Amino acid sequence: MNIKKKIEQANEVALERMSNVQPILVDIELEAMNVIPAMDKKTILHAGPPIDWGRMCGPTQGAIAGILVYEGLAANIEEGYELAASGEIKFDCNHDHDTVGPMTGVTSPHQPVFVLEDRENGRKSYCTLNEGRGKVLRFGGWDFEVLDRLNWMKDILAPALKKAVNHAKGIDIKSIISESLHMGDEAHNRNRSGSYLFMREITPHLMDTVDVSTAKEVFLFLTQNADIFNLNLSMPHSKLIADAARDIDYCSLVVAMARNGTDIGIQVSALGREWFTSPATMVDGLYFPGFSEEDACPDLGDSTISEVIGIGGFSMASSPAIVSFVGGSASEAVSRTERMYEITAGKSKTFTIPSLNFRGAPTGIDIRKVVELNEPPLINTGIAHKEAGIGQIGAGLTSAPLEMFHEALKSFGKKYL
């Protein structure tokens, strides 16, 4: 069998495995370190490929300094910065701990995390709970408002949702995401319908398990943050699907794509855990009043796990309303999705796009096609201020740099040619 055929077959296997994943929200763990592999009290995880403290972008440094205060390891933000720079804290990237996080993606030992499990193969993934809009840790915020909310999430939100999730005996996230694509979401930057569908599932169980004033408090937090709440369920769901395609010999599909605000990196199925990186790009965005591209941090976050499985920027045709948030026109949203069929291995059986007559979403980024066609994967994303403590300043569109795909393909060629 020639090598091209071997690759095609391996990619088919990958698509089939991805398609079979059944990501279920099975629990909320109140302390991440109890479940995330190889995490101790001094481990802080972040988005994107691995990076040293010194090279981290402003918002990630700020979020880490802030979370060290939350963790009780620093008395204030200045001490947080000092401790982070001291070498005492072990930094590592989420993806290498079965975890994902939006924007700075900071995940600390005592934050609560969603626990998703693939009922097909027992694999797990983890993600913190979404803080909502405004000043938030994931965009580099670290003031009292941010820390107060994180404490409320730990003390009230997460325990209540945990009871409800346990009472529900798990919630099927794939069916929520798939339905939300028929309701105007693309499940990366637009998650409104997905959040309402999650509320549909969780609310009766909240009513059964917590007192009514807590149930109401939680319900209101979810509704007020419906635009974005479901992202932190969509992402670990996508992570489980992408992870099913890992470590398949000859498979040329991307299994992770993530940014840390300094670098963007990909991992490829046949190439194990090696990261192929390029400098993170600037985002072509719509900015909130008072901000411009000069203020922007480069592309940031693990949320491009969405694009890896064919939703997010790859399914923008499902979500014409998103252009009012990330820019562009509805017809461009359709043509963007259409272009992504050129660089992907197949069409999703699960995620379908109504405006394209229910065509399956373009799934499985093939590094060979990206290089051959010079067609980069498209990303839509939020934009953080480049300095810590400010937060989100807009949202927009970008594409993954081609260089890292060239590097990955070179490595792939070395292994198999």
Next chain:
Amino acid sequence: MNIKKKIEQANEVALERMSNVQPILVDIELEAMNVIPAMDKKTILHAGPPIDWGRMCGPTQGAIAGILVYEGLAANIEEGYELAASGEIKFDCNHDHDTVGPMTGVTSPHQPVFVLEDRENGRKSYCTLNEGRGKVLRFGGWDFEVLDRLNWMKDILAPALKKAVNHAKGIDIKSIISESLHMGDEAHNRNRSGSYLFMREITPHLMDTVDVSTAKEVFLFLTQNADIFNLNLSMPHSKLIADAARDIDYCSLVVAMARNGTDIGIQVSALGREWFTSPATMVDGLYFPGFSEEDACPDLGDSTISEVIGIGGFSMASSPAIVSFVGGSASEAVSRTERMYEITAGKSKTFTIPSLNFRGAPTGIDIRKVVELNEPPLINTGIAHKEAGIGQIGAGLTSAPLEMFHEALKSFGKKYL
């Protein structure tokens, strides 16, 4: 000023008045006869233009016989039919009592009704609460399952929602409908997002006003019927908007379009309460397993009030996923909406269609344009079995017959030429 200019100006006034309407759900009245004008214990209202008992279609006769049992005026369904035929019951059409109802549209003195008020001008509209899918009165069902559910709605659902609505001091339905068009609804046959948005608004107030087991029971009923629950809020909302365009001298816009399963009729702003009717059409539909067009009742219900204000069939481009329910393709859904711009007076400022780059929905059916272009208004709709007691058998697409527009235009010409 020539007459053409007078008509154009009148139609502009109508669009402006429609645009200013603020339909708020202000109350749920537990007994319709307490609020619906000119309704007494022996009045039964129905959908469409006025019609005598003898000419009514099977499902409407069955729904009336059934509701007479519900009302305690008949001991069983046979007695219901006898009483209905006896001449003792006064039948009239919903529209002439500030009311609308889907399919058979039967509205009886002791059913609970939504009360909507236009905060702009104090006008009110009424609609029963939606029963959900399956065997239901609005599709001609009348057995114990149907009557039990109606009693549960009267005893549990309506009182609970009433308390919540009163506690909320009203719920803005226009903002729900407008948002739902950005979430894949067209708010006539697809109401899923609208129902979730309504649940977002009502649930915290339910938690504040009723015991938790009732709140849960109501929440589950709403979620199980989310596909359709919001229709009975969308319709009286649309009625208030359309009513704002009534009785404007020289205005050639349709202010009501409704079917009773035998006839379809329109009312025109400048022509008062006169109905111009044609035989109701058959629907080109997707049928549930075991049923075909031979089983179908002709087009039925007041729900075309949606199309009168530019949503429903006129905004199918907002709702590509609906084609899996009513038939056609996503691209046809777009071209249908585009054709409706040809026969309407303007674009909605409130209802916008993301996939058409947020173009306003085609609003205000101008009888002159319909006749001149031979272009009938498009309708999407549910399909009832032609015999009573069976219920919904499908959903599909049809268009309003041109004849009644010719008749209306003749009458318009007589008045003004």
